Amino acid sequence: MGYVAIRGGEQAIDEAARALEYLRVRENGKPPVSVDAITTQFHALHGRVLSEGSLYDPELAALALKQTGGDTLEASFLLRAYRSTRPRLADSPVHSTRGMRLIRRISAAFKDIPGGQMLGPTPDYLHRLLRFELADETPEAFRAAARSWLKGAPAERLPESFPKVLDYLRAEGLLEPAVETVQEPFDITRRPLVFPAPRSAALATLSRGETGSVLAIAYSSMRGYGDVHPTVAELRVGYVPVRMPHAITGEPVEVGEVLMTECEVVAMFDKVEGQKPAFGIGYGACFGHNEVKAISMAILDRALQLGARRGPRVPAEDPEFVLLHVDGVDAMGFCQHYKMPHYVTFQSDLDRLRAAQAQPAEVIS
Numbered sequence: 001m002g003y004v005a006i007r008g009g010e011q012a013i014d015e016a017a018r019a020l021e022y023l024r025v026r027e028n029g030k031p032p033v034s035v036d037a038i039t040t041q042f043h044a045l046h047g048r049v050l051s052e053g054s055l056y057d058p059e060l061a062a063l064a065l066k067q068t069g070g071d072t073l074e075a076s077f078l079l080r081a082y083r084s085t086r087p088r089l090a091d092s093p094v095h096s097t098r099g100m101r102l103i104r105r106i107s108a109a110f111k112d113i114p115g116g117q118m119l120g121p122t123p124d125y126l127h128r129l130l131r132f133e134l135a136d137e138t139p140e141a142f143r144a145a146a147r148s149w150l151k152g153a154p155a156e157r158l159p160e161s162f163p164k165v166l167d168y169l170r171a172e173g174l175l176e177p178a179v180e181t182v183q184e185p186f187d188i189t190r191r192p193l194v195f196p197a198p199r200s201a202a203l204a205t206l207s208r209g210e211t212g213s214v215l216a217i218a219y220s221s222m223r224g225y226g227d228v229h230p231t232v233a234e235l236r237v238g239y240v241p242v243r244m245p246h247a248i249t250g251e252p253v254e255v256g257e258v259l260m261t262e263c264e265v266v267a268m269f270d271k272v273e274g275q276k277p278a279f280g281i282g283y284g285a286c287f288g289h290n291e292v293k294a295i296s297m298a299i300l301d302r303a304l305q306l307g308a309r310r311g312p313r314v315p316a317e318d319p320e321f322v323l324l325h326v327d328g329v330d331a332m333g334f335c336q337h338y339k340m341p342h343y344v345t346f347q348s349d350l351d352r353l354r355a356a357q358a359q360p361a362e363v364i365s
Contacts, residue, residue, distance in 0.1 A: 201323075
């Protein structure tokens with residue numbers, strides 16, 4: 001494919017950048033949206049960028065959203081570009097989510113689970129009706145709503161951790177046996193994705209994939225173009241402590257925490273030669289509060305495992321189809337490239353079409 005370089009036009013490019021900035025600021029007499037407001041009030045949007053940008057920095061994610069006018073793909077692109085300029089100082093050890101400081105925890109598999117269902121912040125049980133009073137929300141009403149919720153907060157502390165629902169199924173021998181050998185994680189930010197891809201590479205790709213893309217391909221399996229119609233064993237949202245080795249002692253010390261959404265699903269059992277029938281497991285986890293993505297990721301994880309075992313039968317089980325099409329930044333870049341000058345290739349297409357039209361109809365057929 002041939003491209004041509006554009007010379008000149010710097011003034012036009014500068015003016016285009018100024019016009020874009022004007023779209024963001026426009027003189028309307030209202031104060032600018034702060035980075036902190038984006039972090040707290042647009043938590044769902046903010047969580048998508050944290051995950052798809054694959055950099056856990058809440059302040060920078062909010063800044064990227066502000067800079068791009070709320071475009072999640074561009075904001076994620078900015079985060080990845082920034083991350084690529086930063087040195088990697090150390091690698092953290094493998095973390096367990098069992099110590100997650102939970103704000104939400106539910107199971108669709110059992111009514112009663114050890115520790116209880118914790119609905120937490122969710123719109124799942126609300127009517128989808130517009131709240132018109134928010135259009136003219138005053139600062140006083142805004143602060144009063146926060147104080148009202150805090151007044152009803154329970155005084156007792158929640159347990160430090162909750163047992164995993166899957167532990168009880170595993171104790172009964174109803175789950176596939178856990179893989180004892182843990183391979184070195186495949187770093188998709190430093191190594192090209194190759195096939196067959198290890199599960200760690202697939203999970204990393206899905207975790208930073210575009211939410212809509214992950215959902216769309218998982219939805220194909222839900223609707224019948226696949227065999228994964230799972231039950232959510234446990235869905236967790238909370239803060240996972242991050243530990244790093246101490247610079248002097250080498251002992252792991254807590255350096256912070258990250259907000260994550262984690263989902264574990266069980267799917268219909270598959271008969272494997274030499275093994276007892278057992279439920280299959282799918283796993284999803286991503287930065288931020290994004291339950292749709294975590295569930296969709298868990299479905300695709302299970303579908304890819306089935307495809308690896310018996311050969312892909314549907315698109316959701318084909319690792320090349322799934323993993324090469326869920327990354328929003330990659331997809332956006334390829335889509336955006338069509339705006340580049342294609343004068344040479346299009347002139348070639350025009351010449352071929354005119355030559356074909358000049359041929360007699362019987363020759364063309």
